[in-house]
Amino acid sequence: MVRRVGQSLVVLAGVSVVVFGLVHLVPGDPVRLALGTRFSQESYDALRERSGLDQPLIEQFFGWLGRALQGDLGVSFRSGETVTSQIAERLPATLTLAFASILVALLIAIPLGTISALRPRSLVDRVATVISQFGISVPDFWMGIVLILVFAGTLGWLPSGGYVPLTEDPGAWLQRLLMPALVTGVVSGSVITRFVRSSMLEALGSDHVRTAQAKGLPTRQVFTWHVLRNALLPLVTVTGVQLAYLLSGVVVVEIVFSWPGLGQLALQAVQARDYPVLQGAILLFAVVFLVINLIVDLLYTAIDPRIRR
Amino acid sequence: MRTTRLLSLSAAGALALTACSGGGESVDTGDGGGGAGGGGGDVLAVAVGAQPDQFDPHVTSAYPSFQVLENVYDTLVVPNPDDLTMEPSLATDWETSEDGLTWTFTLRENVTFHDGSEFDAADVVYSYNRIMDEQLQNAYRFENVESVEAVDPQTVEITVSQPTPNLPALLGGFKGTAIIPEGAAEEYDLTTEAVGTGPFTLESSSASSTELAAYEDYWGGAPSVGGVEFRYIAEPAAALTALENGEVQWTDNVPPQQIESLQGDQDVELQSIPSVDYWYMSMNFDREPFGNPLVRQAIATAVDREAVTEAARFGAAQANQTAIPEGNFFASDYAPFDADTEAARQLLQEAGVQTPITMGLMVTDEFPETVTAAQVIAAQLEPIGIDVDVQTVDFATWLDRQAQGDFDTFMLGWLGNLDPFDYYHSQHITDGVNNYQGYSNAEVDRLLLAASSETDPDTRRDLYHDAIEMIVDDVSYLYLYNPNVVQAWAPGLTGYTIRPDRAINFEDVELP
Numbered sequence: 123m124v125r126r127v128g129q130s131l132v133v134l135a136g137v138s139v140v141v142f143g144l145v146h147l148v149p150g151d152p153v154r155l156a157l158g159t160r161f162s163q164e165s166y167d168a169l170r171e172r173s174g175l176d177q178p179l180i181e182q183f184f185g186w187l188g189r190a191l192q193g194d195l196g197v198s199f200r201s202g203e204t205v206t207s208q209i210a211e212r213l214p215a216t217l218t219l220a221f222a223s224i225l226v227a228l229l230i231a232i233p234l235g236t237i238s239a240l241r242p243r244s245l246v247d248r249v250a251t252v253i254s255q256f257g258i259s260v261p262d263f264w265m266g267i268v269l270i271l272v273f274a275g276t277l278g279w280l281p282s283g284g285y286v287p288l289t290e291d292p293g294a295w296l297q298r299l300l301m302p303a304l305v306t307g308v309v310s311g312s313v314i315t316r317f318v319r320s321s322m323l324e325a326l327g328s329d330h331v332r333t334a335q336a337k338g339l340p341t342r343q344v345f346t347w348h349v350l351r352n353a354l355l356p357l358v359t360v361t362g363v364q365l366a367y368l369l370s371g372v373v374v375v376e377i378v379f380s381w382p383g384l385g386q387l388a389l390q391a392v393q394a395r396d397y398p399v400l401q402g403a404i405l406l407f408a409v410v411f412l413v414i415n416l417i418v419d420l421l422y423t424a425i426d427p428r429i430r431r
Numbered sequence: 432m433r434t435t436r437l438l439s440l441s442a443a444g445a446l447a448l449t450a451c452s453g454g455g456e457s458v459d460t461g462d463g464g465g466g467a468g469g470g471g472g473d474v475l476a477v478a479v480g481a482q483p484d485q486f487d488p489h490v491t492s493a494y495p496s497f498q499v500l501e502n503v504y505d506t507l508v509v510p511n512p513d514d515l516t517m518e519p520s521l522a523t524d525w526e527t528s529e530d531g532l533t534w535t536f537t538l539r540e541n542v543t544f545h546d547g548s549e550f551d552a553a554d555v556v557y558s559y560n561r562i563m564d565e566q567l568q569n570a571y572r573f574e575n576v577e578s579v580e581a582v583d584p585q586t587v588e589i590t591v592s593q594p595t596p597n598l599p600a601l602l603g604g605f606k607g608t609a610i611i612p613e614g615a616a617e618e619y620d621l622t623t624e625a626v627g628t629g630p631f632t633l634e635s636s637s638a639s640s641t642e643l644a645a646y647e648d649y650w651g652g653a654p655s656v657g658g659v660e661f662r663y664i665a666e667p668a669a670a671l672t673a674l675e676n677g678e679v680q681w682t683d684n685v686p687p688q689q690i691e692s693l694q695g696d697q698d699v700e701l702q703s704i705p706s707v708d709y710w711y712m713s714m715n716f717d718r719e720p721f722g723n724p725l726v727r728q729a730i731a732t733a734v735d736r737e738a739v740t741e742a743a744r745f746g747a748a749q750a751n752q753t754a755i756p757e758g759n760f761f762a763s764d765y766a767p768f769d770a771d772t773e774a775a776r777q778l779l780q781e782a783g784v785q786t787p788i789t790m791g792l793m794v795t796d797e798f799p800e801t802v803t804a805a806q807v808i809a810a811q812l813e814p815i816g817i818d819v820d821v822q823t824v825d826f827a828t829w830l831d832r833q834a835q836g837d838f839d840t841f842m843l844g845w846l847g848n849l850d851p852f853d854y855y856h857s858q859h860i861t862d863g864v865n866n867y868q869g870y871s872n873a874e875v876d877r878l879l880l881a882a883s884s885e886t887d888p889d890t891r892r893d894l895y896h897d898a899i900e901m902i903v904d905d906v907s908y909l910y911l912y913n914p915n916v917v918q919a920w921a922p923g924l925t926g927y928t929i930r931p932d933r934a935i936n937f938e939d940v941e942l943p
Contacts, residue, residue, distance in 0.1 A: 150827025158492035168566035202622035382638030
């Protein structure tokens with residue numbers, strides 16, 4: 123465990139260098155962008171100095187790193203607010219959408235994948251394959267706009283977008299959550315369905331399942347103890363990956379549904395070359411991936427004792 | 432997958448804590464139309480395309496910020512909604528000295544800021560000096576200004592280094608030169624707070640909406656609605672849906688391809704009027720063969736502006752060859768180029784250019800209409816032997832490359848122009864700050880300089896017209912079109928005026 127912590131700190135240090143370097147390598151001058159098209163050279167120099175961009179890159183980096191270690195990610199060029207408060211403002215919306223999407227995805231993937239695996243090449247299996255293929259290949263913005271036009275426009279059942287915290291109005295919260303969660307859930311669910319089907323098939327065909335069946339164990343028992351347990355391992359991994367992806371912001375869906383999450387924030391930061399916000403957001407995404415990987419590993423150990431060391 | 436098991440449980444805990452602390456700060460969209468409100472009426476909900484970056488009028492350059500600030504701050508003078516001539520706002524009248532070097536503004540009495548403090552000349556002096564001393568966003572507007580002084584609490588005197596007939600347009604063109612209370616920058620955090628004299632006060636702002644409340648003590652009388660809620664809806668189809676199903680009552684985020692069909696729609700009131708903006712293409716004079724005027728004229732002749740306009744704006748624009756839209760006092764009807772492929776081919780031959788040549792055309796996805804227009808232009812130039820390489824980059828890269836002169840040709844627009852000076856001066860005068868194409872014509876320089884300080888309107892217009900014809904003939908810019916301002920609102924909403932300068936003002940709006 124201690125070694126893992128050490129490893130992760132090394133990786134995180136590497137990530138911070140890469141994050142800082144990459145962000146500053148992107149062409150485009152934030153000062154020029156902030157000033158728009160009409161400005162004087164004096165205004166340009168003044169703003170450059172105020173934002174600290176006149177300092178050598180190496181000094182900027184160590185300044186940023188030093189403050190980041192103390193939990194200070196700097197101040198947005200664009201809004202003048204602290205990066206931490208901007209991220210904190212958007213985290214609830216992102217967490218809400220990510221977990222709702224994973225729920226939708228699993229509700230789709232587990233039954234669909236299981237049924238397909240139990241009856242391979244049957245009609246059910248083929249329909250499920252077509253559905254998941256559809257979910258993977260349809261652009262999410264298209265699906266989003268179609269849902270808006272149907273459910274908000276034609277039927278008028280749901281609002282066209284936006285976000286209301288659960289604590290404020292649970293009804294409005296759920297109404298606004300439904301469509302974006304469905305879109306991201308269908309996309310993630312389609313990916314996961316494939317994994318459920320193939321790992322389930324593999325488990326069904328494995329030697330110990332055949333042995334168990336030969337011993338005359340009841341089908342239900344064979345399924346829960348031998349098939350499901352083995353099939354669960356890859357499911358945990360792929361769900362973890364999907365969750366990390368969702369937590370890093372689903373930019374397109376957030377834009378279509380006016381969902382004020384981290385994806386939207388990161389996109390705005392890229393467009394404005396808002397270095398502090400961009401660095402903060404990417405660093406957070408890196409941490410999210412690392413943490414989820416760790417959780418996935420822990421779950422692995424819990425499910426499969428062979429991995430325990 | 433298992434090679435990257437990293438980070439301790441304590442870090443996971445820290446992340447969860449951050450998440451929880453974030454949960455306390457609510458992100459409010461309000462529900463339906465209700466919510467914040469100072470005065471008697473209901474709240475007007477509007478859908479805008481993007482979130483304001485911040486609220487300091489002297490610092491921001493973002494249009495989404497000005498959409499809000501227009502309703503919160505005032506300037507000394509303000510463009511009239513119809514012909515955009517300057518009319519009184521915080522200044523009731525103004526006069527120029529004989530030599531044109533001293534402007535005296537008489538200020539309105541009984542005006543209070545949103546924090547209750549009294550407005551007077553000291554606030555004007557403070558606001559303008561802040562912009563000039565700190566070299567903020569709009570410092571360039573004060574280039575000719577030598578000093579701003581308070582003669583008495585109701586009088587401000589501005590001294591300029593040379594006659595500046597467009598000073599009122601510079602001071603009142605938009606809220607970037609708003610008047611803030613003396614000392615406000617030290618007393619308030621102007622990036623998130625606002626202390627104006629306008630009809631609405633800034634109540635709150637979040638990642639999904641900004642809320643304004645009616646200011647009961649507004650000098651022009653309290654607004655009829657209780658407040659305005661700006662919701663950010665980036666996707667035009669979603670914004671239109673929100674308007675159609677009554678979630679919002681106004682939007683300027685209308686899908687361009689639907690403008691025509693919406694004009695007959697009973698559920699939406701749509702208006703489309705010509706704006707003061709123009710879109711153009713510019714060629715790099717330092718790159719051969721574009722330094723050759725015949726080549727530029729060949730390209731100007733090959734481009735069919737009507738077709739470009741139709742494709743880029745679905746007709747919601749007027750093709751133009753001279754920048755200033757028809758109907759403006761300074762507009763010129765000079766239009767020497769007829770779309771003619773054969774004539775263009777001949778000009779290119781006269782120039783001695785060996786075709787085919789390749790021409791880079793740099794556009795930015797920040798303005799998708801330029802990408803469409805570029806594709807149409809590429810198709811139009813192909814028959815005369817010019818192979819257009821459309822380079823779509825993001826805006827930050829675009830600005831960088833423009834500044835470095837790293838382009839064959841580019842396309843963009845100038846928005847929010849009021850005076851002919853805005854339309855022509857810095858773009859075409861030798862070494863002008865916005866003369867990225869590298870145009871230089873001594874006669875044009877002389878005319879533009881004379882026009883910039885000419886106080887007689889008719890003489891000034893003639894000077895500009897002479898300059899314009901040379902600029903057009905030399906193809907310093909290849910002008911394309913003036914786009915329309917397109918906005919839509921709920922039927923029955925009254926008291927709102929759509930304006931050519933895209934300023935949106937909800938002071939007199941009454942809900943259906």
